[in-house]
Amino acid sequence: MGSKLRDRVAGPDTPEPPYPVRLSGPVIKGFGRGSKDLGIPTANIPADDLSEKHPELTSGVYFGVVALDPKTYKHEIVEGSTSTAVVLPAVLSIGYNPFYKNTVRSVEIHIMPALTEPSPTAAGHEGHTKFHRLPDFYKTRLNLLILGYIRPEFDYVSLEALVEDIRVDCEVARESLLRDAYKSYLVDSGKTSEKVSEDRRWLVSFD
Numbered sequence: 001m002g003s004k005l006r007d008r009v010a011g012p013d014t015p016e017p018p019y020p021v022r023l024s025g026p027v028i029k030g031f032g033r034g035s036k037d038l039g040i041p042t043a044n045i046p047a048d049d050l051s052e053k054h055p056e057l058t059s060g061v062y063f064g065v066v067a068l069d070p071k072t073y074k075h076e077i078v079e080g081s082t083s084t085a086v087v088l089p090a091v092l093s094i095g096y097n098p099f100y101k102n103t104v105r106s107v108e109i110h111i112m113p114a115l116t117e118p119s120p121t122a123a124g125h126e127g128h129t130k131f132h133r134l135p136d137f138y139k140t141r142l143n144l145l146i147l148g149y150i151r152p153e154f155d156y157v158s159l160e161a162l163v164e165d166i167r168v169d170c171e172v173a174r175e176s177l178l179r180d181a182y183k184s185y186l187v188d189s190g191k192t193s194e195k196v197s198e199d200r201r202w203l204v205s206f207d
C-alpha cells in the first residue's frame with residue numbers, strides 16, 4: 001500500500017451525514033504497540049458499545065477533531081487556563097488492526113499538532129518521520145467529533161509500510177481539515193453556523 005498513489009484529501013468539501021459523529025470516553029491502555037513498535041502514539045478509548053451505538057462506523061481510518069478534559073489535562077499552549085479545552089486535529093483507526101490480528105475492536109486516536117504549526121508528517125520525512133507526541137494523558141476524558149472517512153484498514157507486508165501509510169493518513173487528515181467547512185470545527189471564525197457551534201460546544205464540555 002505504502003507506494004500506492006493516494007488522494008490528497010478525503011470525502012466531500014463539506015461534512016455530510018452521518019458526520020459529525022460524536023464519540024467520548026476515558027483514555028485507556030492499549031497493547032502498548034503504538035509508541036513502541038510504530039513510533040506513533042494512539043490514545044485508545046473503549047469500543048465496547050460502538051457497533052450497537054454507531055453501526056455506521058465500519059472498520060477503517062477516519063479524521064476529525066478532539067478535545068481533552070482540561071481538569072486533568074493541561075495543554076502546554078494554554079498558559080494558566082484550566083477552563084477551556086483546546087481543540088486539535090486527529091486521525092483515528094477503528095477496527096481490528098489486521099497487521100496485528102487483534103480479536104477485539106479498538107478505537108485509537110492519534111492527535112496531531114494545530115494546523116497553524118508545521119506538519120511533522122509532511123513529505124520528505126519518509127523513513128524517519130517523527131510523529132507528534134504530547135505528555136501522557138491516560139484516564140483523561142476525550143471527546144471526539146469524527147468528520148470523515150479516509151480508507152479501510154489493511155494488512156501490510158512490513159511495519160515500515162504500515163507506518164508510511166499512517167504518515168500519509170496524517171497528511172490527508174490535515175489537508176481535509178484545512179477546507180473551510182472542516183476548519184470551522186477547529187477555529188471559531190465568527191461566522192460559524194449554529195449547528196457547528198453546537199457541536200463545538202459539545203466537544204469542549206466536560207462535566
Ligand SMILES: Cc1cc2nc3c(=O)[nH]c(=O)nc-3n(C[C@H](O)[C@H](O)[C@H](O)COP(=O)(O)O)c2cc1C
Pocket residue numbers: 030031032033034035038040042044061091092093096097098099100108109110152153154155162166169170
Ligand atoms: C491513522 C491510523 C491508521 C491505521 N491503519 C491501520 C491499518 O490499516 N492496519 C492495521 O493493522 N493497523 C492500523 N492502525 C493501527 C496500528 O496498528 C495501531 O495504532 C497499533 O497497533 C497500536 O496499538 P495500541 O494502541 O494497542 O498500542 C492504524 C492506526 C492509525 C492511528
Ligand SMILES: Nc1ncnc2c1ncn2[C@@H]1O[C@H](COP(=O)(O)OP(=O)(O)O)[C@@H](O)[C@H]1O
Pocket residue numbers: 027028029030031032033034035036040041042043044109110111112132133134135136137138
Ligand atoms: N499525539 C498523541 N496522540 C495520542 N496519544 C498520545 C499522543 N502523545 C502522547 N500520547 C499518549 O500516549 C498514549 C498512547 O501510546 P500507545 O503507545 O499507543 O499506548 P497504548 O497501547 O496504551 O495505547 C496515549 O494514551 C497518550 O497518553
Ligand SMILES: [Mg+2]
Pocket residue numbers: 030031032034041042043044108
Ligand atoms: Mg494506543
